Amino acid sequence: LLTLLFSAMLGFFGYYLFVTSGKTLDHDKLCLSTKNVRVFDGNGEEIEVFSSPLLQKAVPITALPNHVKYAFIDVEDKRFYSHNGFDVRRIIGATLENLRAGSFKQGASTISQQLIKNTHLSHEKTLKRKLQEFKLTRQLEKRYKKDQILEKYLNTIYFGHNCFGIQSASAFYFDKSPSELSIADSAILAGLVRSPNNYSPFKHPEASKKRRNLVLRLMLEQGHLTNEEYNQALLAPLPEEKDSSTLSSEKFLSAVIAELDTIAEEFGFTVSDQLCVYTKFNPALQSLLETLSKRTNTDSAMLVQENGSGLYKAFYSTATLRRSPGSAIKPLLVYAPAIEEGLLSPATPILDEQTNFSGYKPKNYNGAYFGYVSARECLSKSLNVPAVKILNQTGVKKSVAYLEKVGMNVPIDDYSLALALGGMKNGFSLQELVNGYFALANEGTFVHGGFIEKVISGSHVLYQKQQSKNRVFSAETAYLLTDMLKTAATDGTAKKLRSLPFPIAAKTGTV
Secondary structure, three states: OHHHHHHHHHHHHHHHHHHHOOOOOOHHHHOOOOOOOEEEOOOOOEEOOOOOHHHHOOOOHHHOOHHHHHHHHHHHOOOOOOOOOOOHHHHHHHHHHHHHHOOOOOOOOOHHHHHHHHHHOOOOOOHHHHHHHHHHHHHHHHHOOHHHHHHHHHHHOEOOOOOEOHHHHHHHHHOOOHHHOOHHHHHHHHHHOOOOOOOOOOOOHHHHHHHHHHHHHHHHHOOOOOHHHHHHHHOOOOOOOOOOOOOOOHHHHHHHHHHHHHHHHHHOOOOOOOEEEEOOOOHHHHHHHHHHHHOOOOOOEEEEEOOOOOEEEEEEEOOOOOEOOHHHHHHHHHHHHHHHOOOOOOOOEEEEOOOOEOOEOOOOHHHOOOEEEEHHHHHHOOOHHHHHHHHHHHOHHHHHHHHHHOOOOOOHHHOOHHHHHOOOOOOEOHHHHHHHHHHHHOOOEEOOOEOOOEEEEOOEEEEEOOOOOEEOOOHHHHHHHHHHHHHHHHOOOOHHHOOOOOOOOOOOOOO
């Protein structure tokens, strides 16, 4: 047994020497990179990512208030100043907890380990990478003092929204320099490290506040806050997001980074400057959208999606709120389900007249009614009463089920015939609406839309957009409805588009 044990230990030591051979600490990698995530367009050309020279400057540890330093230490590595790079007590505790849970619920990485993992190693989750991390962390601890390690950590860590380093994060979230961060600000930033996407104050304010308060409690327990400071910090408001877009591609890039943060959480990798993100971005289309936006005096949102892949090629928005889709919901909620259920064809006559639906009395635009009209003309003219009649015949519940298949969820409180005209409390985002129409353009099959085609780190593909298709409508239904929408673009409410030199199917929605 001793011989076997000795042989196993010798074999493991030999494997350790083999996989860590040539791995040495690189000082340059521990510094703030001048490049963040690299993003490429549809032609494989790198997109210029906006980054102010100011935000690329490292912040010396001496310029940071103590509450900034201890916010990170208390939540990420409370024995940072006493261990040699590895917190044995925490490793044992995490191991026992994971054994009890039957899964990897807790990690035990110290600040030193996180710094090495984020700056020196790939994103593969293997024994080889952990052994390399062990070797490099030991070298790090031998070469640098604790405050030097903490300084490098704070200047390279990812804070979400394409913010690398505390200087960039302080400016983005609070419009402050790191030296001006309050206790509450520091707790928010420290709380972001574990999950920048889930704890973003702009994306998930309630989760961010809960996480901030946890950090504050840990700081109080470790003696780094007084009771008065703790109570005041709990009352501090969360920051509000500001529109800081400046470049032509910035709107699109912001959406790409937001999606990257979500993907990183889902697929378990860390956002770092080693990542290459590939998109279908089309600079000419993006420029066109921005030109169109300048011709209006209102907020606007525009999105171009590639048929087949479902990837977005251009995006511009000055309005991020959800909106009622108005009559733009009729093809997806009313006409397509009715055709699919065999209740309707483009030639089906529908009586367009004032109708009372158990107290609900929808009206046509301008109060005009046309008697018996074909379903094609009803959709083309966007008549309201026929749309409500069709929804009433198909059934609200059954029709909403088709919307849910394309990712457009309707709260049960909104279930009523008014849905036929877009009558709902919260409405949809432009992205949700475009994704729904994608199913019509894609012969009745739905593919989740997205900005990112794939994410690569070195030779490792960390993410590849799946092309799994969900059949929502038959190809026949999609064809018939698309043909009806062509009429809307030649003779109906969207006839301003009929001069375009290619076939187009369209639907308007005015609210």
